[in-house]
Amino acid sequence: DIQMTQSPSTLSASVGDRVTITCRASQSIKSWLAWYQQKPGKAPKLLIYKASSLESGVPSRFSGSGSGTEFTLTISSLQPDDFATYYCQQYESFYPLTFGGGTKVEIK
Amino acid sequence: QVQLLQSGAEVKKPGASVKVSCKVSGNTLTEFSIHWVRQAPGEWLEWMGGFAPEDGDIVYAQRFQGRVNMTEDTSADTAYMELSSLRSEDTAIYYCATERFDGGAFDIWGQGTMVTVSS
Numbered sequence: 001d002i003q004m005t006q007s008p009s010t011l012s013a014s015v016g017d018r019v020t021i022t023c024r025a026s027q028s029i030k031s032w033l034a035w036y037q038q039k040p041g042k043a044p045k046l047l048i049y050k051a052s053s054l055e056s057g058v059p060s061r062f063s064g065s066g067s068g069t070e071f072t073l074t075i076s077s078l079q080p081d082d083f084a085t086y087y088c089q090q091y092e093s094f095y096p097l098t099f100g101g102g103t104k105v106e107i108k
Numbered sequence: 109q110v111q112l113l114q115s116g117a118e119v120k121k122p123g124a125s126v127k128v129s130c131k132v133s134g135n136t137l138t139e140f141s142i143h144w145v146r147q148a149p150g151e152w153l154e155w156m157g158g159f160a161p162e163d164g165d166i167v168y169a170q171r172f173q174g175r176v177n178m179t180e181d182t183s184a185d186t187a188y189m190e191l192s193s194l195r196s197e198d199t200a201i202y203y204c205a206t207e208r209f210d211g212g213a214f215d216i217w218g219q220g221t222m223v224t225v226s227s
Contacts (some may be wrong), residue, residue: 034213043217044205045152078202087153091212094162096169097143098195099156 002026002090006100012108019075021103023088028068032092035064035073038102039084047086048073075105083107110134112204114219119224125192128221130204132185141207142187143214144178146200156189158207194225 003026013019025035031051036044047056048064051071061076075082088100115129130142143158157168157178166178177190188203202221205214 020187032212036214043205043220044214045217046208046213046215049208049213049215050210074211089153089213094167097212099153101152 001096002029002093002098004088004090004098004100006037006086006088006103008103009101010104010106012106013078014108015078015080017078019078019082019105021073021088021105023066023071023073023100025069025071025090025092026074028088029092032069032090033064033066033071034089034091035062036087036089037082038087044087073086078105109217110206112206112216114134114202114204114221115206115219117222117224119226120194122195122225122227124194124195124225126223127188127190128202128204128223130189130218132187137182137185137187139178140216142178142180143205143207144176144189145203145205145213145214147203147220148197148200151200156202191223194223196225199223199225 002006007022033051035048037047038044047058047062052064063074065072083105085102085104087102091097111133113131118126120126121138141159144156146154160167168176175192179188204218206216208215
């Protein structure tokens with residue numbers, strides 16, 4: 001199985017901050033990586049696919065980069081609506097598809 | 109607008125089975141590859157299985173092999189996930205989700221179904 005490791009697990013930040021979350025894969029997944037946002041009691045929401053492609057309707061302050069084994073999700077200017085938990089997911093291999101452990105973005 | 113509408117919360121005893129449904133509205137089930145993802149309380153997301161176009165069949169995560177069965181009723185535009193031999197560790201929210209047309213990322217999610225396993 002391809003292991004996905006996110007860091008940090010928790011991040012404290014203020015409105016307006018630039019925030020970066022890292023996701024590392026245990027082997028190369030090329031650019032087959034997605035990022036999701038999840039709020040309490042809600043289903044995950046797709047933000048980024050293919051490592052850097054912004055899903056339709058997602059604000060442009062979200063961006064993704066990376067390839068191979070190291071990836072980042074950046075929020076350029078944190079907004080109140082962005083306090084949530086973020087997950088990465090690899091889809092290079094279906095056997096199985098795997099998610100990272102999550103990064104909770106909290107208010108500082 | 110496509111939506112996935114899941115069945116309601118379930119409470120089951122250890123050893124029982126549960127069947128969760130996921131109805132596609134706004135389009136037909138045949139347009140999508142449906143996958144199932146679960147999330148234990150306070151935990152991360154775990155993929156259980158789904159339709160793999162390259163295989164032309166449903167594939168399951170190995171840890172659920174033999175205990176899970178995913179089916180579809182195209183006449184009702186509804187997908188189902190049945191999990192058997194339930195144990196307390198199966199207490200979780202179960203989500204269905206559709207795979208993007210270009211593969212692998214999940215762009216539409218159901219609202220989730222809470223399954224509680226308790227004696």
